[in-house]
Amino acid sequence: xxxxxxxxxxxxxxxxxxxxxxxxxxxxxxxxxxxxxxxxxxxxxxxxxxxxxxxxxxxxxxxxxxxxxxxxxxxxxxxxxxxxxxxxxxxxxxxxxxxxxxxxxxxxxxxxxxxxxxxxxxxxxxxxxxxxxxxxxxxxxxxxxxxxxxxxxxxxxxxxxxxxxxxxxxxxxxxxxxxxxxxxxxxxxxxxxxxxxxxxxxxxxxxxxxxxxxxxxxxxxxxxxxxxxxxxxxxxxxxxxxxxxxxxxxxxxxxxxxxxxxxxxxxxxxxxxxxxxxxxxxxxxxxxxxxxxxxxxxxxxxxxxxxxxxxxxxxxxxxxxxxxxxxxxxxxxxxxxxxxxxxxxxxxxxxxxxxxxxxxxxxxxxxxxxxxxxxxxxxxxxxxxxxxxxxxxxxxxxxxxxxxxxxxxxxxxxxxxxxxxxxxxxxxxxxxxxxxxxx
Numbered sequence: 001x002x003x004x005x006x007x008x009x010x011x012x013x014x015x016x017x018x019x020x021x022x023x024x025x026x027x028x029x030x031x032x033x034x035x036x037x038x039x040x041x042x043x044x045x046x047x048x049x050x051x052x053x054x055x056x057x058x059x060x061x062x063x064x065x066x067x068x069x070x071x072x073x074x075x076x077x078x079x080x081x082x083x084x085x086x087x088x089x090x091x092x093x094x095x096x097x098x099x100x101x102x103x104x105x106x107x108x109x110x111x112x113x114x115x116x117x118x119x120x121x122x123x124x125x126x127x128x129x130x131x132x133x134x135x136x137x138x139x140x141x142x143x144x145x146x147x148x149x150x151x152x153x154x155x156x157x158x159x160x161x162x163x164x165x166x167x168x169x170x171x172x173x174x175x176x177x178x179x180x181x182x183x184x185x186x187x188x189x190x191x192x193x194x195x196x197x198x199x200x201x202x203x204x205x206x207x208x209x210x211x212x213x214x215x216x217x218x219x220x221x222x223x224x225x226x227x228x229x230x231x232x233x234x235x236x237x238x239x240x241x242x243x244x245x246x247x248x249x250x251x252x253x254x255x256x257x258x259x260x261x262x263x264x265x266x267x268x269x270x271x272x273x274x275x276x277x278x279x280x281x282x283x284x285x286x287x288x289x290x291x292x293x294x295x296x297x298x299x300x301x302x303x304x305x306x307x308x309x310x311x312x313x314x315x316x317x318x319x320x321x322x323x324x325x326x327x328x329x330x331x332x333x334x335x336x337x338x339x340x341x342x343x344x345x346x347x348x349x350x351x352x353x354x355x356x357x358x359x360x361x362x363x364x365x366x367x368x369x370x371x372x373x374x375x376x377x378x379x380x381x382x383x384x385x386x387x388x389x390x391x392x393x394x395x396x397x398x399x400x401x402x403x404x405x406x407x408x409x410x411x412x413x414x415x416x417x418x419x420x421x422x423x424x425x426x427x428x429x430x431x432x433x434x435x436x437x438x439x
Contacts, residue, residue, distance in 0.1 A: 001344040002025060002076075002077040002078060002189060003025065003026045003027075003028070003075060003076040003077050004017075004020055004025050004026070004027045004028070004031055004076055004077070004079075004080065005027070005028040005029070005072035005073060005075070005078070005079050005080070006020075006028070006029045006030065006074040006079075006082060007030045007031075007042060007069065007072070007079060007080065007081045007082065007083060007101050007104075007105065008030070008081065008082040008083040008084075009029045009030075009031040009036045009037070009046050009047070009065060010047060010082065010084070011047050011048075011049050011163060012023050012082050012121070012156060012158060012163060012167075013029065013080075013082035013162060014036075014040065014045065014046050014047055014049070014052060014056075014289075015049050015052055015158075015163040015164050015167060015285070016028065016056040016080065016082065016121075016156070016163075017029045017040075017063060017065075018052055018056045018059060018063065018164065018354040019055065019101070019164050019167050019168055019193075020193060021055075021059035021063040022055055022058065022059050022060040023192065023193050023427060024062070025062065025064060025193075026062045027061075027063050027064075028064055028065065028066060028067070028071070028072040028075055028076060029063070029064070029065035029066070029072075030067070030068070030069055030072045031046075031065065032064055032067060033046075034067060036065070037065040037066060037067055038250075040056060040064070040065040041062070041064055041065050042050055043056055043057045043060045043168060043438075044056065044057075046065075048228075048331050049160070049161070049163050049164070050161050050162060050163070050164065050165075051164050051165075052149040052163075052164065054136065055164065056255060057312055058167075065236035069101075069104035069105055069108050070104075070107065070108040070111060070217060072108075073108035073109060073111075073112060073116065073268070074111065074112055075107065075233075076116075077114075077115075077116060077117065078116070078117045078118075078185075078186075078189060078340040079117070079118045079119065080121050081101050081102070081105070081117045081118065081119065081120050081121060082121045082122055082321050083097040083101050083122055084097050084099055084122070084349045085097070085098060085122045085123055085124055086271045087275065087276070090279055091272075091276055091278065091279035092125055092279050092280075093124055093125055093128070093272075095122060095124065095128060095132055095354055096135065096198050098124070098128075098133060099132070099136055100131070102118075102133050102136040102137050103140050103142070103401050104138060104424060105118060105137060105140075105272060105334045106137045106138070106139065106140025106141040107140050107141070108260040109125040109137065109140075109141035109143070109148070109149050110140065110142050110143075110250075111140045112148075112149075112401055113403075114168075115148065115149065115150070116148070116149040116150075116403075117150045117151070117152065117185050117352070118137060118149060118150070118151050118152075119151075119152045119153070119154050119180055119186060119426065120133060120151075120152070120153045120154070120437065121154060121155055122155070122278075123155055123212055123213065123269075123273065123412065124153070124209055125209060125213070125276060125279075125280050126206045126207075126209040126210045126280060127206060127209070129151070129153045129207060129209065130205050130206065132153055132180070134284075135161070136185055137151070138151070142203055142377055145178050145179075146178055146179045146181070146182070147384070150175050150178060150179065150182030150185060151178040151182055152174075152176060152178065152182050152183060152186045153174055153176035153188060153209060154173070154174060154176065154208070155174060155208075155212040156170070156174050157170055157171065157172075157215060159175075159327075160267065160268070160327075160330050160332055161263060161327070161328075161329040161330045162212070162281045162329075164335045168194060168195045168196075168316050168384075169191070169194070169195050169196045169198075169305060170194060170198050171198060171199075172198045172199045172200065172201055173190045173194065173200045173201070174203075174208050174211055174212065175187060175189070175190075175200060175201065175202045175203070176202075176203055176204060176205040176206070176207065176209060177202055177203075177204070177205070179329070180203065180430065180433060183202050187200050187202065193391075194291065200290060201262065208231065208281075211274050212273075213273045213277045213280070214277065216263075216269055216270055216273035216274065216277075216289050217273055217274045217294070219258050219265075219269050219270065220265050220271075220273075220274045220294050220295075220298070221290055221291075221294045222258045222259055223258050223264070223265045223270075223298075223312065224264070224293075224294045224297040224298055224301075225259075225266075226241070226258070226259045226260055226261045226262075227243055227261050227262065227264060227297065227298075227301045228308070228371065229241050229244055229245060229261055229264075229436070230261025230262065231261075231301075231304060231436075232435030233436045233438055234263070234437060234438055235436060235438060236437050237438050237439065238356065238437040238438055239436070239437060239438030240436070240437050240438075241260075241261040241435075241436030241437065242260070242261075242418060242436070245260055245261065245397075248364040257304070259261070260417070260435040261435065262295055262392065262416050262417045262435065263301060263302075263305065263337045263338060263341075263417075263420075264297075264298040264302055264337045264417050265298055265326075265337075266327075266333065266334070266335035266336045266337050266340075267327065267330075267332060267334060267335055267336070268324035268334045268335070270335075271295070271298070272335075273350065274291050274294055274295055274380045275291075275295060277291045278292050278295070279412055284296045298337075301332075302337050302340055302341060303418075305337075305341055305388075306341065306344050306345065306348070308414065308433075308435070309345065309350075309386065309388065309414065310372065312412050312414065312433070313350075313385050313386045315348065315350060316347040316350070316351070317350060317351070317386065318350070318351040318352075318383055318384045318385050318386075319345055319350050319351070319352050319353070319384060319385065319386050319387075319388060320352075320353040320355070320374075320380040320381055320383065320384030320386070320387045320388065321338060321341065321342050321345075321352065321353070321354045321355070321371075321380075321387075321388045321390050322354075322355055322356075322377055322380060322387060322390060322391070322393070322396050323338050323355075323356055323357035323388050323389065323390040323391025323392075323393050323396065323421045324336060324338050324339050324354050324355070324356040324359050324360070324362075324363040324373075324387065324390070324391075324393065325338070325339075325356055325358060325362075325363075325437025326338070326339075327391060327409060328357075328391050328392060328393040328394070329358065329420065330358060330359065331358045331359050331361075331362055332362070333359050333362045333363050333366055336359075336391075338390035338391055339363055339367065339388055341372060341388070341390060342354050342367060342370075342371045343364075343367060343371070346367075346370040346371055347370070350419070352370070352372070353371065353372050353373075353374050353383060353384060354367070354371050354372070354373050354374065354380065355373070355374045355375075355377050355379070356373075357393060357395050360374075361373075364415065370429060377395065377396065377399060377403065378403050381399075381403055381407055381411075382406050382407055383411070384407065384408070384411070385408055385411070385412070386411070386413075386414060387411065387412070387413050387414070388402075388416065389412045389414070389416055389417060389419060390416055391411070391416075391417070392417035393417045394421075396419055396420070397419040397420065397421060397422065398421070398426060399420065400423060400424065400428070401423055401424055401427040401429070404424070404427065404429065405429075407429075409429060410431070410432060411429060411430050412431045413429065413430050413431070413432050413433065414433045414435065415432065415433065415434050415435065416435045417435075418434045418435070418436065418437070420432065420434075
């Protein structure tokens with residue numbers, strides 16, 4: 001039975017550690033944050049993620065954490081490195097934290113006699129592993145890759161809020177291998193972890209690095225196209241973006257996933273990976289016009305949203321925004337278009353109220369005194385001249401006409417995702433406007 005260590009106990013790292021332990025493996029988590037280590041050792045989740053706390057508690061006998069890289073490496077067979085690789089001012093990924101982690105791992109490998117596999121999981125640009133990270137391991141360990149220790153690049157394709165499910169049930173696993181032996185070892189390990197027997201795509205380090213950012217860049221293009229269809233349908237007599245995208249999604253060459261007109265994409269991955277794709281192409285002398293256009297179209301979606309609201313209610317009016325995270329079931333507000341919308345409206349002279357089932361406190365920290373965060377959807381609605389459903393959270397689909405009863409008589413409900421109930425859409429005291437549907 002192989003033993004695993006996970007370097008970095010953020011949302012992905014902590015979730016991977018718990019999921020792998022739940023599959024019967026002994027796992028040691030490593031983090032420089034003593035609080036994260038203490039939380040995991042106490043059987044608690046060091047970060048917020050669906051189902052994480054329960055899974056950690058369930059597997060306390062196989063899961064522990066430490067701040068010492070040497071200890072973790074000496075007790076394990078495989079190291080997964082999942083540290084932040086933040087975007088820099090150029091749109092590339094910074095390797096600052098990765099280099100530091102690799103120095104620690106290399107020093108630990110120098111003390112180890114048994115074979116070991118190092119797997120870089122964080123997103124990086126093509127060439128980063130071979131040219132910058134593996135040399136760090138070689139210099140600090142005193143040995144060459146493929147000899148005493150192996151190396152792979154293997155990113156995960158997960159979404160915040162469903163990390164554990166996505167990790168255990170991927171569409172495919174991606175392995176960039178230094179050599180065949182390293183790839184064989186990692187593929188065999190994945191075969192024991194994944195629940196759905198996914199395809200395994202093995203290739204060079206550089207091709208795997210490109211594949212990772214290409215997936216997210218392609219998805220953002222699909223989202224931007226769907227939002228363009230929503231704009232077109234909204235200006236057509238009888239236009240209905242859901243009818244159009246449903247038909248498009250039935251074509252197997254296109255597929256229905258991510259093909260739904262609404263607000264633009266946000267979060268910690270999509271915007272930055274698309275920018276990174278454009279940066280990488282420029283560095284290689286390729287003009288990636290689609291990636292650049294996608295980013296521009298995403299910002300245009302936000303501008304269109306502001307314009308729609310300005311046409312509906314006068315400056316100085318109160319606008320209530322339901323949903324502030326970048327997507328439902330998430331505390332994350334990074335690059336959230338709903339949050340940006342709230343900020344832009346406040347800066348343009350509107351009184352803005354906001355509510356989110358999970359992200360209220362994070363939104364409050366970001367928006368500070370510009371937007372009033374309300375404790376419930378109903379309280380947000382009661383004070384507003386216009387209510388905007390900015391995320392397709394199921395809680396908003398359950399709102400009823402009674403929730404709007406004490407609202408202002410000229411209440412406007414702008415539904416970006418067309419999730420409002422039929423009763424709400426037909427209520428006499430509400431003027432319902434659906435984004436992506438023409439008059």
